[in-house]
Amino acid sequence: MLTEEIERYTARYLMNTYSRVPLSIVRGRGCKVYDSEGREYLDCVAGIAVNVLGHGHPDLMAAIGQQARHLIHTSNLYYSEPQVLLAEMLVQHSFAQKVFFCNSGAEANEAAIKLARRYSTQKFGADRYEIVTMRNSFHGRTMATLTATGQAKIQHGYAPLLPGFKYATFNDVPSLEAQIDEKTAAILLEPIQGEGGVVVANQAYLHHLRKLCTDRHILLIFDEVQTGIGRTGTLFAYEQFGIQPDMMTLAKGLGGGVPIGACLATDEVASAFEPGSHASTFGGNPLACAAALAVLRVLLEGGELEKSRSVGSHLAKGLQELRGRIPLIQEVRGLGLLQGVELSIDGNAIVQDCLARRIIINCTMDRVLRLVPPLIITKAEIDQVLKVLSEVLNKRV
Numbered sequence: 001m002l003t004e005e006i007e008r009y010t011a012r013y014l015m016n017t018y019s020r021v022p023l024s025i026v027r028g029r030g031c032k033v034y035d036s037e038g039r040e041y042l043d044c045v046a047g048i049a050v051n052v053l054g055h056g057h058p059d060l061m062a063a064i065g066q067q068a069r070h071l072i073h074t075s076n077l078y079y080s081e082p083q084v085l086l087a088e089m090l091v092q093h094s095f096a097q098k099v100f101f102c103n104s105g106a107e108a109n110e111a112a113i114k115l116a117r118r119y120s121t122q123k124f125g126a127d128r129y130e131i132v133t134m135r136n137s138f139h140g141r142t143m144a145t146l147t148a149t150g151q152a153k154i155q156h157g158y159a160p161l162l163p164g165f166k167y168a169t170f171n172d173v174p175s176l177e178a179q180i181d182e183k184t185a186a187i188l189l190e191p192i193q194g195e196g197g198v199v200v201a202n203q204a205y206l207h208h209l210r211k212l213c214t215d216r217h218i219l220l221i222f223d224e225v226q227t228g229i230g231r232t233g234t235l236f237a238y239e240q241f242g243i244q245p246d247m248m249t250l251a252k253g254l255g256g257g258v259p260i261g262a263c264l265a266t267d268e269v270a271s272a273f274e275p276g277s278h279a280s281t282f283g284g285n286p287l288a289c290a291a292a293l294a295v296l297r298v299l300l301e302g303g304e305l306e307k308s309r310s311v312g313s314h315l316a317k318g319l320q321e322l323r324g325r326i327p328l329i330q331e332v333r334g335l336g337l338l339q340g341v342e343l344s345i346d347g348n349a350i351v352q353d354c355l356a357r358r359i360i361i362n363c364t365m366d367r368v369l370r371l372v373p374p375l376i377i378t379k380a381e382i383d384q385v386l387k388v389l390s391e392v393l394n395k396r397v
């Protein structure tokens, strides 16, 4: 089907939940994708920080193909080798000791919210159930996670929200302290607010938070659904701040495009779950786990994470250089290959202009261009993106 025809069918058959860019991607190779008309684009969205190995990575394709031939799905009624190998890999490379698998970021946060409530009420009594989250955060679209998401536009129309959530201002210690009391079970936040406009947590703020949580026996939960799996230059963003959370959620990049989410925790916290406490039919399915295992092996053993670090700083430097000479750019923020460019004008028009020049980027919070390319992007490809961005923005001055 041509793009226009797919657009007509979309309006007719799909619920109207997305405002879409007029593009239908049909295949991809590396950082390049192709539309229904055969046009080539450079992909700096990567399915929103999902396709960490780009498109059609041979190791990922082989792992999926091989697992599909053996077994696509079984149930958590039975033991599964891909699941334990993936959990072992995540534990070996993080603060965590236990993993629960699910299928998305929202579900990973649901698991984290449930575990935090269960642990805290078991340990400190039934009144200890509140979770403090941040304004402008994003944690998902289920009822619990949209309640956790501190954005009115995402909560609108869904009252009554889940009880037991409070909101603080990101990077603001007094605002957080004002929300904490004997009922506080956990603090849930993103080390970099992705959907919220690529806002990076201050190191001092996170250190303060860690100490506060430790002193008051409050759980610190990092939502690394977007920042995890090498996005920021380390496997997890928390590694760069010199602190460790008690729990962490993952999804987006974990399966390299195959849906999988995970909630990680220390042994102490994870012990609050017992058989029957939580479950998921598809969670940790062999196909998804084989894909995620292949992704982690390419990043950690294949050297791609290491390589992505210098590419990430190349992108950051290039964007800062643009900021120096394009007055429309207010600020450039981010870590590694999660970069935001805040403009003084609407960013959606710039996204369209870039698309016309065959570069796919995205915009969040109306004025923040977000670049989250595959981690395998090359410096030459980044230079191409910077060149187009510079031309497109200069035309608007």
Ligand SMILES: *Cc1c(COP(=O)(O)O)cnc(C)c1O
Pocket: 103, 104, 105, 106, 107, 109, 138, 139, 140, 141, 190, 194, 195, 223, 224, 225, 226, 227, 251, 252
């Ligand atoms: C995307 C995202 C989610 C939600 O993930 P889904 O897979 O869409 O449910 C949660 N938290 C953060 C930080 C995200 O970026």
